[in-house]
Amino acid sequence: MIDRLKKAPFIMVTAFSYFIIYFPIFVIVLLSVNASPSGQTFTEFSFVWYKEIFLNERLLTAIFNTLLVAVISTAVATVVGTLTAIGINSLTKTYRIRFMILNNVPVINPDIVTGLSLMLVFSLLPISFGMPTMLLAHIFFSIPFVVLTVLPKLKELDPNLMDAALDLGCNYFEGVVKVIIPSIKTAIIAGALIAFTMSIDDFVISYFTTGNGFQNVSIWIYSRLGRRTFSPAVYAYNTLVVFLTIGVLGYINVNNIIRVKRRSEK
Amino acid sequence: MDKVLVELKNIKKSYDDTEVIHNLSLYIKENEFLTLLGPSGCGKTTLLRIIGGFETHDDGQVIFDGQDMKDTPAYQREINTVFQNYALFPHLNVFDNVAFGLRIKKLDKDTIDTKVKNALRLVKLEGYEQRPVSKMSGGQQQRVAIARAIVNEPKLLLLDEPLGSLDLKLRQDMQYELKEMQESLGISFIFVTHDQEEALTMSDTVVVMKDGVIQQIGRPEDIYNEPKNRFTASFIGESNIVEGVMKEDYLVHFEGLDFTCVDKGFAKNEPIDIVIRPEDIVLAAPADDRINGVVDDIIFKGVHYEIIVLVNGREYIIHSTDPVNVGDEVSLNFDPDEIHVMKRTDEASS
Ligand SMILES: Nc1ncnc2c1ncn2[C@@H]1O[C@H](COP(=O)(O)OP(=O)(O)OP(=O)(O)O)[C@@H](O)[C@H]1O
Numbered sequence A: 001m002i003d004r005l006k007k008a009p010f011i012m013v014t015a016f017s018y019f020i021i022y023f024p025i026f027v028i029v030l031l032s033v034n035a036s037p038s039g040q041t042f043t044e045f046s047f048v049w050y051k052e053i054f055l056n057e058r059l060l061t062a063i064f065n066t067l068l069v070a071v072i073s074t075a076v077a078t079v080v081g082t083l084t085a086i087g088i089n090s091l092t093k094t095y096r097i098r099f100m101i102l103n104n105v106p107v108i109n110p111d112i113v114t115g116l117s118l119m120l121v122f123s124l125l126p127i128s129f130g131m132p133t134m135l136l137a138h139i140f141f142s143i144p145f146v147v148l149t150v151l152p153k154l155k156e157l158d159p160n161l162m163d164a165a166l167d168l169g170c171n172y173f174e175g176v177v178k179v180i181i182p183s184i185k186t187a188i189i190a191g192a193l194i195a196f197t198m199s200i201d202d203f204v205i206s207y208f209t210t211g212n213g214f215q216n217v218s219i220w221i222y223s224r225l226g227r228r229t230f231s232p233a234v235y236a237y238n239t240l241v242v243f244l245t246i247g248v249l250g251y252i253n254v255n256n257i258i259r260v261k262r263r264s265e266k
Numbered sequence B: 001m002d003k004v005l006v007e008l009k010n011i012k013k014s015y016d017d018t019e020v021i022h023n024l025s026l027y028i029k030e031n032e033f034l035t036l037l038g039p040s041g042c043g044k045t046t047l048l049r050i051i052g053g054f055e056t057h058d059d060g061q062v063i064f065d066g067q068d069m070k071d072t073p074a075y076q077r078e079i080n081t082v083f084q085n086y087a088l089f090p091h092l093n094v095f096d097n098v099a100f101g102l103r104i105k106k107l108d109k110d111t112i113d114t115k116v117k118n119a120l121r122l123v124k125l126e127g128y129e130q131r132p133v134s135k136m137s138g139g140q141q142q143r144v145a146i147a148r149a150i151v152n153e154p155k156l157l158l159l160d161e162p163l164g165s166l167d168l169k170l171r172q173d174m175q176y177e178l179k180e181m182q183e184s185l186g187i188s189f190i191f192v193t194h195d196q197e198e199a200l201t202m203s204d205t206v207v208v209m210k211d212g213v214i215q216q217i218g219r220p221e222d223i224y225n226e227p228k229n230r231f232t233a234s235f236i237g238e239s240n241i242v243e244g245v246m247k248e249d250y251l252v253h254f255e256g257l258d259f260t261c262v263d264k265g266f267a268k269n270e271p272i273d274i275v276i277r278p279e280d281i282v283l284a285a286p287a288d289d290r291i292n293g294v295v296d297d298i299i300f301k302g303v304h305y306e307i308i309v310l311v312n313g314r315e316y317i318i319h320s321t322d323p324v325n326v327g328d329e330v331s332l333n334f335d336p337d338e339i340h341v342m343k344r345t346d347e348a349s350s
């Protein structure tokens, strides 16, 4: 009883922080089903804004752009990042540590610095701002995250794995494709997921590196804020993203539980 | 058994300016079981990796089946390896691990099936085909690693301390099975270990190494009975090593006494080292023309007693089935052919 009393303040803090974290999400969900376009008062329950997502051409384009950039940048960053990690892992220890530090600088660097510097670099190149520049930027900032996820898994592998592949007749390239990559598959998928989320998530770097009217969702929302053309369909879109995230997390958790159960049954 | 399969000529290898293999030469014949034996860090793995093609040597030649292997990458050598921690492919099951090399060679499915089945039968792992390798025990993983190597029918199998992580019983079983396998397959084995007993039981030839230098090459009996120097003598089994002087052929002087022996060919009064194995010494009552001492300690070792006798402050180890008492005065008795005289190496004086 006394114990429980002692714990009470901590439990209250926990409850409060969860409230703070989830309250805004709740507000967005609420507004997404509010029929009133102003969002000041809750008038009537309605799914009209969900329909609006598919009717608002600009928003649809922005969603499409976001996904397009995310898919391509994830694919490229995963391949390049994985190969980079394999390269770093094959170096001697001192060089490996140096490359890891180099890899971590862009990860820690504030987005504003990354965005600004990429913008400067792109402006020196003979390419016009827009989809290609934003895509390049996303590839650029995703690679270190893939490296960061894949490298620890590589370190876990038996150091003779590559030699074993060579021993059995693979050349170096076959060894990478047939042995190393399949052995680190889970880490590669995790890296790809992180890259994908980072890309979907990004506003600052995208804002600096886009141009010619190419907008992803975050830029589109930013450009609409406070204007008459702002549409609560944005709330609906965000609510969908929230539920998608919950769905994915739930799926992964359930899968894990099933796997753990199966393992313990054996 | 007489054709030379691999010849190493004056191999040198350095890592960051430290030479770890010094001018090493060695050959292995067809169908021979050769063991590289030496303490940790003496360069066994490095030498094995040079033969396998996973490491380049700085100088010298590796000649395999009459050909210089200088420009032959690992994947083109008719050599397979069982690695120190097996290095099984974690994403594949037992069957796919074993079939890996055959699939790379693009053999047809039926041939692969038959060969993998045979290899798994040889290592007694039938019925485990579909198991993920991560679900296998250490001993089973080791067999998968052996099957994965021998299924390719190499001319030479390299094994880097394959029994290192097994418990004693399993280790002894596997020693026997490996030896049997080598004989029935008729291929050469280069086996690395730092366990002298393992080396002596399994090998046709033992190569004793220290600090990247071969100390002695020979049949297990010869290595045991006639160690060439102090290092080999102390590394292979327990032994009593004493400094002495070779007075003339067949006459050696140590512990203040002259003994006849069977060795010759040393300079007159050359300082030498003498080895007498613990099981070759018989204890008897003190006598004037014998080395006399006092029993200092007795340890029961199961089959025999290990008796420590103090002679002029020096400990002698004696293995005997007859118990004595601590404090007993005894003499050490041995036959002339049980005194083994070795050339004094630099190490002996240090
Ligand atoms: N990649 C490397 N870089 C630097 N030094 C190395 C490397 N590999 C081995 N060495 C050094 O070379 C020497 C011989 O190593 P090696 O692995 O061949 O010994 P070993 O006889 O196999 O030992 P163990 O019984 O412990 O496996 C050691 O001093 C080791 O530190």
Ligand SMILES: [Mg+2]
Binding pocket: B044, B045, B046, B084, B160
């Ligand atoms: Mg080793």
